[in-house]
Amino acid sequence: MPLEKSLKGVCKALREIKEEGLVKGFALIGGLSVSTWGYPRATNDVDLLVGLASIERLDAFSSALERRxxxxDIRSGGLADPVPYLIRTSRDDVPVDIIIATKNWEHEACEQAVTVSLDGADIPVAPVEYIIVMKLRAGSPRDLADVSELLKTSELRTGFLKGLAKRLRVDRKLEGMKKG
Structure with a gap:
């Protein structure tokens, strides 16, 4: 499957770049992560959250990807933007979005990633609670549908999720989703 092959290839490159010291951690997010946490759904791209050793190394990180x-294509939206730094690329004709972590909680999601095995390759996946709050923050109909399903299908650390949602100011959205 091209999506899985692409994911494995990108993760291999990120592990190599991590060994060089440019990356602190990374985690699968987006549609593929939702599938990992028990709600299979179609997607045609790979989304990853990457914590750099330093944001000043963004160009060096991009160059390390290009060497591989x-x-x-680096897109900068500024720190007030929900996604201040995004690198668009592709692998095996599959679009890959690499979101650069800029907030403490995003770095936490990378550090706390859960490793799953995909055809013999270890893939770090953001904890389900982080996926839920990311999707609540994004707020699209697709994101909210994902949250609804994840709340039904995943084993959650309920207290942790509530605390994280409150910290990121999406606790009211979360409570509304639980009631609905």
């Missing part, structure tokens, strides 16, 4: 055969 990835053509990169």
């Amino acid at each position: 055969g990835f053509k990169t």
Whole structure:
């Protein structure tokens, strides 16, 4: 499957770049992570959250990807933007979005990633609670549908989720989703 092959290839490159000291951690997010946490759903891209050793190393990180055969397009939206730094690339004709972690909680999601095995490759996946709050923050109909399903299907650390949602100011949205 091209999506899985692409994911494995990107994760291999990120592990190598991590060994070079440019990356502190990374985790699968987006539609594939939702599938990992028990709600299979279609997606046509790979979304990853990457914590750099330093945001000042963004260009070096992009160059490290390019040395491994990835053509990169850095998009900067500024720190007030929900996604201040995004690198768009592709692998095996599959779109890959690499969101650069800029907030403490995003770095936590990378550090606390749960490793799952995919055809013999270890893939770090953001904890389900972080996926839920990311999707609540994004707020699209697709994101909210994912949250609804994840709340039904995943084993959650309920207290942790409530605390994280409150910290990120999406606790009211979360409570509304639980009632609805």
